[in-house]
Amino acid sequence: MYSNRYITIYTLIMTLVVSVVLAFTVTGLKPFHDEAEAIYKKRDILSAIESQLPKKLVDMTDEEVLSLFDSKVEQVVINAEGESLQGIKAEKVDMASEEKKPENERKYPLYIYQSEQGKIYLASVRGNGLWDKIWAYVAIKEDLNTIVGTAFGHVGETPGLGAEIKDNPGFPKQFEGKQIMNDQGEYVSVKVVKGGAKDPLHEVDGISGATITSVGVSEMMVRGLEVYLPYLQAQKK
């Protein structure tokens, strides 16, 4: 049997050693974490406009991604009124924490990619899937109407069902060429519908067995893009 004194001292020394070593590991690796995270996010954003990039994302090294992002992408942050804010970079805006603020105080990140065919606006949208949050980067052409690409992400949708929004390249591909404005110039966005899309410009097919995720994507595309409209319309004039 060990005495209480021995046990107390043993525990104290053990926890101290473990916490000091872990603290050093975490602080030591922090710069690597931040860098890896930033690259991951930039790859994610660029994957929405993969067709416009000089080469495929998987073939690009991390350095190439960073330099492409630095040289070709302009970062704008807009507020709820659609005015661009000074002195803040879009990559510093965290959509998850913006969501918790009241609607009129939220900031929205917008990336503008300078392609050979003109500017491409990359809007960030965020909504609810079946289990957790889902989000997307939506790339809109210079006409401020046609979608050229999308990239979806999610926290925990069901693999093979809701997770197909990300895993199946066919789903984001459907959005290419869709328009967010109708003939009268009113905002309609792009909707995900069940049982076959009929409107070739404003509807895409949902995923079988993932109705709630599909509805979530639909809702996110309507509500999420709307906040960018005032800014985009100001760009037109």
Add this chain to the structure above:
Amino acid sequence: MAETMTKTAAEKEKLEWFGPKERKLITDPLNDDNPVTVQILGVCSALAVTTMLKPALIMAIAVTLVTGFSNLVISLMRNGIPKQIRMIVQLVVIAFLVTIVEQVLKAYSYPVWKQLSVFIGLIITNCIVMGRLEAYAMANPPWRSLLDGLGNGAGYGLILIAVAAIREFFGRGALMGYKILGATDEFLLNTSKHWWLSWYQPNGLMVIPASAIFLVGIFIWIQRSRNPKLVDVS
């Protein structure tokens, strides 16, 4: 004389490091005493990370490292650990190693870390790790404990990789992310020439966790029917 002496010394050391007993520590968990199919431990994580081969491979390596080194550390500490708090001490060591593995993975292989998400952290609760500490490392010398831990991690990894390979192949028509079978356009081979690759419709059942439990069950069945040592006599 001196020559024979060094020879016997070398032989003795060889026995010490890799004698039949030590070898058994590595090979036993691969078959006769497999942690997943015989001890039925760590099944929950085997369901979760086996949809694709790559995360399963990383998970297998991570678990092998954690079981090996937690066994080593606990074995080194075993004479000083107060019996009353031994479980807590074991947990602290496991959690410590798992946190280090997770941090290193996050720094050097961020996309894989993202994919494995909570499952790396859940190695802490993987029954294999704590099971080996209690059953082996608390009563055996460090080198053997290390081998036992690595062996059990490898046994777990073996099942993980086998299940993941079957699930990815039939569920996605791919291996390691490379498309092999199935009706989409990103093929490894040109489908217009290789028509026999395009008929396959990926099986959605293989993607959901339930298929892993069927596969593990089938593995157990095959192993028990072929291995006379595992025939239940009771």
